[in-house]
Amino acid sequence: MPADPSHSSATVAQLGEFELIRTVTTGMPQPRTTLLGPGDDAAVVTAADGRVVATNDVLVEGVHFRLDWSTPEQVGAKAVAVNLADLAAMGAVPTAVLIGLACPADTPAEVVQGLFTGLKKEAAAQGAGIVGGDMVTAPVITISVTALGDMEGRDPVLRSGAQPGDVLAVCGKLGWAAAGLAVLGRGFRSPVAVVGAQRTPEPPYAAGPKAAAYGARSMIDISDGLIADLGHIAAASHVAIDVHSAKVPVAPRLHEVAAALGADALVWALTGGEDHALAATFPYQLPLPSGWTAIGTVTKGAGVTVDGREYDGVHGWEHWK
Amino acid sequence: MPADPSHSSATVAQLGEFELIRTVTTGMPQPRTTLLGPGDDAAVVTAADGRVVATNDVLVEGVHFRLDWSTPEQVGAKAVAVNLADLAAMGAVPTAVLIGLACPADTPAEVVQGLFTGLKKEAAAQGAGIVGGDMVTAPVITISVTALGDMEGRDPVLRSGAQPGDVLAVCGKLGWAAAGLAVLGRGFRSPVAVVGAQRTPEPPYAAGPKAAAYGARSMIDISDGLIADLGHIAAASHVAIDVHSAKVPVAPRLHEVAAALGADALVWALTGGEDHALAATFPYQLPLPSGWTAIGTVTKGAGVTVDGREYDGVHGWEHWK
Secondary structure, eight states, X not given: OOOOTTSTTOBHHHHOXXXXXXXXXXXXXXXXXXXXXXXXXXXXXXXXXXXXXXXXXXXEBTTTBOTTTSOHHHHHHHHHHHHHHHHHTTTOEEEEEEEEEEEOTTSBHHHHHHHHHXXXXXXXXXXXXXXXXXXXXXXXXXXXXXXXXXXXTXXXXXXXXXXXXXXXEEESOOSHHHHHHHHHHTTOOXXXXXXXXXXXXXXXXXXXXXXXXXXXXXEEEOSSOHHHHHHHHHHHHTOEEEEOGGGSOOOHHHHHHHHHHTOOHHHXXXXXXXXXXXXXXXOTTSOOOTTOEEEEEEESSSEEEETTEEOOSOOOOOTTO | OOOOTXXXXXXXXXXXXXHHHHHHHTTOOOOTTEEEOBTBSSEEEEOTTSEEEXXXXXXXXXXXXXXXXXXXXXXXXXXXXXXXXXXHTTTOEEEEEEEEEEEOTTSBHHHHHHHHHHHHHHHHHTTOEEEEEEEEEOSSOEEEEEEEEEOTTOOOOOGGGOOTTOEEEEESOOSHHHHHHHHHHTTOOOOHHHHHHHHSOOOOTTHHHHHHHTTOSEEEEOSSOHHHHHXXXXXXXXXXXXXXXXXXXXXXXXXXXXXXXXXXXXXXXXXXXXXXXXXXXXXXXXXXXXXXXXXXXXXXXXXXXXXXXXXXXXXXXXXXX
């Protein structure tokens, strides 16, 4: 029988680039910020306050995700989430995303359609339009997401703004994705809560702009691990940061999972990336916005310590290392 | 002897992600449009007219470029050029680019540094800053470039704006990259002019905003081939486009190369992509901006014809086909 491109088992090669782009973009709703969506040489997006915040993250199959561990929809949602978390960490709200997708010719079209279902769902949930991108051939599935955002008149919150005396605080999940990775690595598919956290992060998006409005002096999204990412704030701000381990929020569920695996939930919370929680420092006189937990202090000096000592646990993720 | 990370033969794995990012971004000049460059969770770029134009193209080793045919610097320049050409085709001027780079752990660091030399040079030449991006591991070198631009108060020129009666015109090189590909495919490295055109396109960037200011009704950058890309204008505008082949500018140098290879230079000009010339339609009453050549007409109907007939030559490039 001849290949039927409309059949769900068709590959991207059978469907073709233009037909595939048509199927994933047709009927896609666009927010008010999208002045011109996909289909032309470039998109046009509002930039209400005269500035645009922009970030890019690339996810590679076998490095950042596995399609035997996650559905294409979960991978798509994650690809958008990691970028929108970067915008949140500046105090920005998202307006638009662009998707550069590379995949082998024999990729099932339904895998690409699943990826786009996740990409669209996560973007739409945060008010961002998918306004453009590219689709090309490559040996493995590679997803490049660029997210654009708006500062709504606020100043961006930088990594370099921490000052001695600041309170260190976090908002969002810590250690859940690391726990999920440990569970999946042992061949288990549950508990669903931790496995789901590994498959698709749930960054506390709204907490970023709120922290900015509350006067946060520095902020970062935790993608490489709390200690590792606080290291970026300490280095950029020329300060020392001490984490008080007893204050680090570790969910009871994580302690249960850790006990079952013979692991330490606090290590996951201190070193696990991929939850995309937010860490920020606030002037100590100011009240913290709701949802944020104080976990440490900023002083003169350099580097990150835990309970006053250098941390000797596993460190964060660095590519090619 | 232990590996010396400062040695020019170091791999990206020996240098590490953060050190590599440091070496390629340190001392990078930024234009006035860059409010916050690389190094934080996201970049901040001016969007003077309250809108931002955005486009993304992904280049994959072995698909879009070969490092035995091009230097890393040429590949980097090309990756930026194809995106800035998309901005030009909207009538926009570039402000910033973001670079998502994926490559194997054993990629020589000097290859990545060479890529960035080209990326930076082409961006800087057009006034755009490299403001952010990502560096990750992947089986082949994959470069995702997102370019941002400014409309300077003008309306974007869409593919859908062509009207019956319009004059079809082109600006920039036609067929040069295709000639270069044919030469390289035969194992030759010269003539330098055509081989160079394949390695790094020279889009007529300034012609895009100028055409917009002159009242161009529709515009596209020629990346898949003149006939194929005019097909996008015809489809989006619901018009027919006829190309008058005698008016298509074919450089004498291309005729010479074609004669030597037993090829037809007009076919290269009609079907070759990758030169990133611009095609636009203008109201017939208006004078064309300098640098543009009238090559055809827009009428009621559908599809693209050459001298009134369906074109039966080789068609443009579509991924996975």
